[in-house]
Amino acid sequence: DTAVSQTPKYLVTQMGNDKSIKCEQNLGHDTMYWYKQDSKKFLKIMFSYNNKELIINETVPNRFSPKSPDKAHLNLHINSLELGDSAVYFCASSQRDSKLFFGSGTQLSVL
Amino acid sequence: GENVEQHPSTLSVQEGDSAVIKCTYSDSASNYFPWYKQELGKGPQLIIDIRSNVGEKKDQRIAVTLNKTAKHFSLHITETQPEDSAVYFCAASKHTGTASKLTFGTGTRLQVTL
Numbered sequence: 001d002t003a004v005s006q007t008p009k010y011l012v013t014q015m016g017n018d019k020s021i022k023c024e025q026n027l028g029h030d031t032m033y034w035y036k037q038d039s040k041k042f043l044k045i046m047f048s049y050n051n052k053e054l055i056i057n058e059t060v061p062n063r064f065s066p067k068s069p070d071k072a073h074l075n076l077h078i079n080s081l082e083l084g085d086s087a088v089y090f091c092a093s094s095q096r097d098s099k100l101f102f103g104s105g106t107q108l109s110v111l
Numbered sequence: 112g113e114n115v116e117q118h119p120s121t122l123s124v125q126e127g128d129s130a131v132i133k134c135t136y137s138d139s140a141s142n143y144f145p146w147y148k149q150e151l152g153k154g155p156q157l158i159i160d161i162r163s164n165v166g167e168k169k170d171q172r173i174a175v176t177l178n179k180t181a182k183h184f185s186l187h188i189t190e191t192q193p194e195d196s197a198v199y200f201c202a203a204s205k206h207t208g209t210a211s212k213l214t215f216g217t218g219t220r221l222q223v224t225l
Contacts, residue, residue: 004154031211041198043155043215056212090154098143098204098211102154 003027006091006103013081014111021076021106023091031055032074033092033100034066043090049074078108086110113138115203117216124191125224132219134201135183141203143211144177144184149198149218158199159186191223 006023034046048056049068063079091103114137142163147155177184202213
């Protein structure tokens with residue numbers, strides 16, 4: 001029933017590890033996003049895909065690699081995790097009207 | 112790029128009172144201004160939005176006003192209730208038809224006290 005679902009909800013890992021976050025939307029939207037929310041609650045866009053094509057790629061370290069196998073899925077893989085990567089990562093989707101629907105977030109803690 | 116400033120960062124009101132949150136933006140080409148509510152442990156949820164061809168929009172107890180000349184927009188919540196307590200974010204973007212690159216404000220933590 002959930003519109004935008006992402007897994008896992010919590011991710012605790014050591015520095016240097018590689019991890020992935022998965023996102024799926026069942027709204028039939030063409031566009032999906034990854035946003036990062038830092039400890040001060042600031043939300044910043046990282047990537048956006050439209051129908052599997054990368055269209056927004058903000059200044060994000062290339063350790064972050066998004067992958068969209070189909071328009072309903074957008075995954076985020078992070079290599080060589082650093083302490084500063086600790087944050088809440090939100091997946092979102094939208095249709096042409098710009099209204100974003102967010103998932104419930106993945107809280108990443110890098111130790 | 113776009114820059115969105117939001118004030119105040121925290122706001123405490125008594126139940127039944129009104130709450131106003133204000134935002135300014137820098138890019139005069141921005142044409143879409145949504146407001147999101149984020150409850151603890153959840154993702155932001157769209158509560159109301161306004162496009163640049165409209166000056167005001169209302170949905171029950173929530174209203175948004177937009178002043179394009181001054182480049183600022185505001186969220187008004189009337190008759191506040193405890194369940195209105197949350198973090199509210201304004202945002203601005205240029206709607207491209209394919210993706211919306213929202214630039215968010217820094218958030219306002221609203222506390223509605225009994």
